[in-house]
Amino acid sequence: MLPCSASTRAAVTGAGLEPSGRQPDGVPFLTHPPPTSDGGSAVPARTPLDDERDHLAASRAALRAMRSDVEALDISDVTANWVNAEVLASEIAARIRSLADLAGTPLFFGRLDYEESLDEDGESGHRFYIGRRHVHDASGDPMVIDWRAPVSQPFYRASKRDPLGVALRRRFGYEGGDLTAYEDEHLTDPAEAATGSALLQREIERPRVGPMRDIVATIQPEQDEIVRAGLGGTVCVQGAPGTGKTAVGLHRVAYLLYTHRERLARSGTLVIGPNRSFLRYIEQVLPALGEMEVKQATVDELVARVEVRGADGAEAARIKGDARMAEVLRRAVRSGVRMPSEPVMVVRGSRRWRVPAHELEEIVRELASRDLRYGSAREALPQRVAHAVLVRMEQAGEAPDDRVQNAVARTPAVKAVVKECWPQVDPAKLVLRLLSDADFLAEQAEGILTPDEQKAILWERPPRSVKSARWSPADAVLVDEAHDLVERTGSLGHVVLDEAQDLSPMQYRAVGRRCSTGSATILGDIAQGTTPWATESWAAALAHLGKGRAGEAVIEELTQGFRVPRDVIAYASRLLPAIAPELNEATSIRESAGSLAIGRVARDDLDEAVVLACRTALENEGSIGLIAADARVPALAAALAAGGLSHLAPGDETSREARLTLVPASLAKGLEYDHVVLDEPAAVVSGEPDERTGLRRLYVALTRAVSGLAVVHAAPLPGPLAD
Numbered sequence: 001m002l003p004c005s006a007s008t009r010a011a012v013t014g015a016g017l018e019p020s021g022r023q024p025d026g027v028p029f030l031t032h033p034p035p036t037s038d039g040g041s042a043v044p045a046r047t048p049l050d051d052e053r054d055h056l057a058a059s060r061a062a063l064r065a066m067r068s069d070v071e072a073l074d075i076s077d078v079t080a081n082w083v084n085a086e087v088l089a090s091e092i093a094a095r096i097r098s099l100a101d102l103a104g105t106p107l108f109f110g111r112l113d114y115e116e117s118l119d120e121d122g123e124s125g126h127r128f129y130i131g132r133r134h135v136h137d138a139s140g141d142p143m144v145i146d147w148r149a150p151v152s153q154p155f156y157r158a159s160k161r162d163p164l165g166v167a168l169r170r171r172f173g174y175e176g177g178d179l180t181a182y183e184d185e186h187l188t189d190p191a192e193a194a195t196g197s198a199l200l201q202r203e204i205e206r207p208r209v210g211p212m213r214d215i216v217a218t219i220q221p222e223q224d225e226i227v228r229a230g231l232g233g234t235v236c237v238q239g240a241p242g243t244g245k246t247a248v249g250l251h252r253v254a255y256l257l258y259t260h261r262e263r264l265a266r267s268g269t270l271v272i273g274p275n276r277s278f279l280r281y282i283e284q285v286l287p288a289l290g291e292m293e294v295k296q297a298t299v300d301e302l303v304a305r306v307e308v309r310g311a312d313g314a315e316a317a318r319i320k321g322d323a324r325m326a327e328v329l330r331r332a333v334r335s336g337v338r339m340p341s342e343p344v345m346v347v348r349g350s351r352r353w354r355v356p357a358h359e360l361e362e363i364v365r366e367l368a369s370r371d372l373r374y375g376s377a378r379e380a381l382p383q384r385v386a387h388a389v390l391v392r393m394e395q396a397g398e399a400p401d402d403r404v405q406n407a408v409a410r411t412p413a414v415k416a417v418v419k420e421c422w423p424q425v426d427p428a429k430l431v432l433r434l435l436s437d438a439d440f441l442a443e444q445a446e447g448i449l450t451p452d453e454q455k456a457i458l459w460e461r462p463p464r465s466v467k468s469a470r471w472s473p474a475d476a477v478l479v480d481e482a483h484d485l486v487e488r489t490g491s492l493g494h495v496v497l498d499e500a501q502d503l504s505p506m507q508y509r510a511v512g513r514r515c516s517t518g519s520a521t522i523l524g525d526i527a528q529g530t531t532p533w534a535t536e537s538w539a540a541a542l543a544h545l546g547k548g549r550a551g552e553a554v555i556e557e558l559t560q561g562f563r564v565p566r567d568v569i570a571y572a573s574r575l576l577p578a579i580a581p582e583l584n585e586a587t588s589i590r591e592s593a594g595s596l597a598i599g600r601v602a603r604d605d606l607d608e609a610v611v612l613a614c615r616t617a618l619e620n621e622g623s624i625g626l627i628a629a630d631a632r633v634p635a636l637a638a639a640l641a642a643g644g645l646s647h648l649a650p651g652d653e654t655s656r657e658a659r660l661t662l663v664p665a666s667l668a669k670g671l672e673y674d675h676v677v678l679d680e681p682a683a684v685v686s687g688e689p690d691e692r693t694g695l696r697r698l699y700v701a702l703t704r705a706v707s708g709l710a711v712v713h714a715a716p717l718p719g720p721l722a723d
């Protein structure tokens with residue numbers, strides 16, 4: 001049972017109520033069937049749940065009224081021109097959309113009764129209903145409070161030890177849009193025994209189908225602290241598989257948008273995930289929380305300034321992703337800066353103005369010494385030279401103004417100085433040269449990369465042009481860095497980076513410059529790092545992100561596992577000493593220990609046995625994930641087809657009809673399935689460039705299961721699992 005500091009008890013008695021749930025520890029939660037339309041002859045006595053349903057109906061009516069009010073707005077008189085009218089109309093349309101009542105979810109999922117103003121019956125005190133959005137009645141009084149409002153916070157944080165003024169916390173169970181149960185905790189009642197929440201337990205245990213859902217009704221205190229952390233600082237979350245990192249990151253964005261709506265509307269927010277199928281899996285969470293405007297991208301998409309058609313070997317990718325490359329690029333970008341060899345002579349009318357070479361040199365040196373982007377310095381140079389000319393004009397008794405300075409800056413003579421001393425840099429061409437021209441690379445990487453490292457990143461056959469080059473993902477990050485050295489990358493207000501452990505230092509820098517004036521939420525698990533350059537420490541990752549200064553970021557840990565059942569996580573955790581010895585085994589707060597089956601078959605029977613395991617898994621409710629080494633996927637796809645089982649690809653939405661997904665191990669990260677069939681663990685390990693990475697990939701695959709895991713293998717199990 002989920003540890004819960006407050007006690008839980010079913011507080012309702014009366015006709016018509018059915019104790020329909022009995023959790024394994026015996027805690028009942030009370031349910032009431034939804035009202036039927038045909039009525040029936042025996043009218044049951046009213047129950048507290050009936051009152052709650054009335055409040056739900058009244059809240060729905062109030063929301064409809066709020067929507068009608070907006071729909072009825074006539075803007076024809078208030079807008080001065082058509083542009084304003086269009087902007088206002090689109091804002092109104094968005095507002096109307098946001099006021100839609102989602103039939104499948106109730107408007108509220110909880111209630112708080114504050115202590116001070118409770119009346120004698122404890123029934124009608126200072127009471128707030130907590131829901132996904134704010135709803136008010138005709139006189140403006142709140143009927144439902146947005147879960148992100150400060151007044152809602154005690155719903156997530158109050159405990160018996162610290163009730164935060166809350167006398168009663170009520171959680172509602174619901175089916176579709178109907179309230180079907182409730183569960184009370186009397187936080188200030190010393191007689192009430194401490195126990196767990198059966199509704200929360202039911203939510204965690206429910207079979208998974210379809211995309212990821214929000215957890216707004218059941219956010220836990222340790223998660224809530226992260227969700228509501230201020231916008232000013234960066235939060236980095238280490239958490240074992242299934243501890244809710246992704247869920248927390250997404251709810252944090254929703255919270256920040258609510259709390260700093262205008263600021264973030266201007267600066268923007270972004271969620272970064274490991275691949276498109278993961279992003280498809282999570283894409284409905286924020287819209288369900290009423291947030292439609294958050295962008296999502298992979299790191300590769302962020303830096304897509306060149307077309308990626310190639311791939312690096314592990315060693316080349318590791319070097320290209322190393323933070324030392326930033327210095328190599330910095331030098332390379334500035335390598336074309338030259339000191340002027342001649343004075344500049346500007347002709348205006350009948351007069352000639354001369355600035356000597358040594359003075360030009362002083363200007364160039366001064367610009368080079370400043371912390372300016374290369375492009376900004378290049379723009380400043382002609383103005384500085386023109387200024388030197390203007391000083392001379394003034395000394396000669398003229399009174400030139402700004403227009404004269406601009407005109408001088410545009411003269412061919414000054415332009416020639418700029419061309420000679422501060423040539424234009426095309427970032428992609430520069431990186432192309434760096435990776436093609438051994439002498440140029442040697443010059444820029446002198447004292448930074450060893451000769452062997454330089455050799456490892458040079459292209460064997462240099463491409464002719466930026467277009468024809470077979471850029472790798474790591475090359476694209478280099479081009480992005482070079483681009484930023486020339487021209488500052490715009491910063492967003494907040495960035496959420498999920499599965500952050502896999503990024504190279506150069507990728508962290510690419511993400512960091514996109515939130516250089518904003519903040520970030522960094523989510524990950526060191527044990528799930530499956531790139532050869534995966535980070536070993538969050539402090540190092542934060543430093544690469546540019547958030548490593550004292551007080552700029554906090555590192556938090558999530559410890560309660562909501563996904564993986566006890567027996568399965570214990571099995572997967574056997575790998576921890578080999579893959580992340582400093583991390584503790586994850587805990588599981590799921591009631592069921594989960595089913596774990598491990599079967600060995602002859603090599604020739606493997607595919608058939610896997611298909612059979614999928615068939616068996618399909619006898620259960622919920623989604624099924626068949627996870628296999630990438631190289632095994634085509635054979636298994638054929639075996640499934642031969643066995644008459646259709647399957648989906650990761651990111652395709654599962655439904656009650658299509659529940660089996662064939663998942664290459666490389667795409668399993670972040671996803672979850674009720675039942676996982678894992679094909680040949682040894683192949684998952686050997687599919688990676690080194691053993692530790694392979695075992696980490698296996699750890700990811702083993703921790704995708706919500707209810708059960710079946711491992712089918714022909715080869716011996718990898719080391720720690722064989723014991």
Ligand SMILES: Nc1ncnc2c1ncn2[C@@H]1O[C@H](COP(=O)(O)OP(=O)(O)OP(=O)(O)O)[C@@H](O)[C@H]1O
Binds near residue numbers: 203669671
């Ligand atoms: N407070 C909660 N209440 C109910 N369900 C929760 C809660 N927190 C997390 N979950 C559920 O647990 C599952 C795992 O969550 P999530 O995917 O966010 O974990 P994660 O830490 O990102 O996992 P991984 O490391 O594998 O990427 C999801 O189904 C999520 O909805």
